[in-house]
Amino acid sequence: MRLLLLEDDDLLAESLAESLKDNGYLVDVADSIKAATSLAATECYELAVVDIGLPDGSGLDLVAHWRKQKRDMPILILTARDTWEDKVSGLETGADDYLTKPFHEAELLARLKALLRRRSGSVSQILTVNGVSLDEAGQSVCTESLPWCSLTATEFRLLRYLMHHPDRVHSKDHLLDQLYALEQDAAESNLVEVYIARLRRYLGKALIQTRRGQGYLFVSH
Amino acid sequence: MRLLLLEDDDLLAESLAESLKDNGYLVDVADSIKAATSLAATECYELAVVDIGLPDGSGLDLVAHWRKQKRDMPILILTARDTWEDKVSGLETGADDYLTKPFHEAELLARLKALLRRRSGSVSQILTVNGVSLDEAGQSVCTESLPWCSLTATEFRLLRYLMHHPDRVHSKDHLLDQLYALEQDAAESNLVEVYIARLRRYLGKALIQTRRGQGYLFVSH
DNA sequence: AATTCATCATGAAAATCCTCTTGGAAGTGC
DNA sequence: GCACTTCCAAGAGGATTTTCATGATGAATT
DSSP states (O other): OEEEEEOOOHHHHHHHHHHHHHTTOEEEEESSHHHHHHHHHHSOOSEEEEESEETTEEHHHHHHHHHHTTOOOOEEEEESOOOHHHHHHHHHHTOSEEEESSOOHHHHHHHHHHHHHHHHHSSOOEEEETTEEEETTTTEEEOSSOSOEEOOHHHHHHHHHHHHSTTSOBOHHHHHHHHOSSOOOOOSOOHHHHHHHHHHHHHOSSSEEEETTTEEEEOOO | OEEEEEOOOHHHHHHHHHHHHHTTOEEEEESSHHHHHHHHHHSOOSEEEEESEETTEEHHHHHHHHHHTTOOOOEEEEESOOOHHHHHHHHHHTOSEEEESSOOHHHHHHHHHHHHHHHHOOSSSEEEETTEEEETTTTEEEOSSOSOEEOOHHHHHHHHHHHHSTTSOBOHHHHHHHHSOTTOOOOSOOHHHHHHHHHHHHHOSSSEEEETTTEEEEOOO
16 A cells, blocks of 8 residues: 655655555655656556655645646645644545644554545545456456456455556566555565466456566556 | 534534434534544545634535535535525535524424435435445345345444445454444454454355455445 | 577466464454 | 444354466577
8 A cells, every 4th residue: 555655854754654564554754845856747646645744845735736636545644733724725625634743653554544444435446457357345346258356455456457547568577566554574485476476367368468587567558 | 434523612622522423423513613624634535514703713614624525425515604695605615505503403304314315326225235225224234145134233343334335344443433433542452353343243244355464345236 | 591598488387475264262232 | 221333352154355376478598
């Protein structure tokens, strides 16, 4: 689960990032609006935690900006100010939740979890690429030849990542990182090969190509 | 059926919450706009009862705010003021119904029921999915092989939620949230497993699938 | 073209972890 | 107090994940 943390207080950022990682998130930290914008331009985050008071502007502006761009990931705002007006303006800008400093990490974690949960309650999203339809809510796939097939958790994570980033070669290391956010080594393992093989068993061999020495890619046409 | 009650008069809140719970609602109580905002940010309510006069603002602002966020649960407004202007402004803000204090609990209950019925669009109180019919009024189910079977309250809540959101994987955490109001923290418990097992005993094993590590889903076909 | 070597594919066994089941304790309402 | 519901805990069972061994494939070099 990719998460963008925008927080300019180094100490706080460090500590938060640490505990978020411990809880299975893949965390990228930005310390300015500029940095956050540039990160968000290239990566696709499923969740954002944004501090309001930043050196180069207000986090609220960034939120508004993202929403204008139709980025719809859940956003949680952090702020020292605890006034009702701030809350309203934060939520009206498009943030989904609000937490005032100081707070307990446990509460942040609980709220992030809740946000993701709520998200999953919305209209079921079905991603279709090259004849393969991935049902996020039902954790299943179907193709023309395969009317319905449920996947295990790991199979689903891998396929989901590949289909969200089609036509790009992903190295085995990179895919391992996607599958196991918090684990460390995992270098000497052929897990990616094993799971690619399983996916191909469901989907056929054409959709996921091997680039020898480079990695794998999901072809979109 | 999750319901958020926003009422700052402790006594009234207590008593209302009690009778709402007796009528099958899962009630969370908030005593300020701030508290309500914070609850609503993390939980998904299917119904809200909002008092207008609150310590930190008007309930109407909160209603307007929710509607701006595209939250579409039915909202019933409570108020001591019985002027025509208030009614108009309440309904225009996005509330669905209006009740002036003092009122009889029975009337509140009746109006809530009406709101839910209107929402669901269906006059019938029987939900049928994949051969299973759930009788909301009688708290019972029937299938082809099982002409009639009454469920306990918890069994019913769980099955109702699953049948209202079929073909989606619901994590155990999420289901626990649906079964119990916020106060208790039954995180480490196997209650969901236990109740799923009971439902399967009634309905057979095919209807409720397990996604190991992910959750459960009710299949609609 | 043949050889070599690194990389990849695959089936099956092993290990791990989640889920199911069960019986009884604790709580509730009549 | 009795019947019923809800909750809890522990062991059995089973699905998923991981590892391992072996064979296949492809690129590079001779």
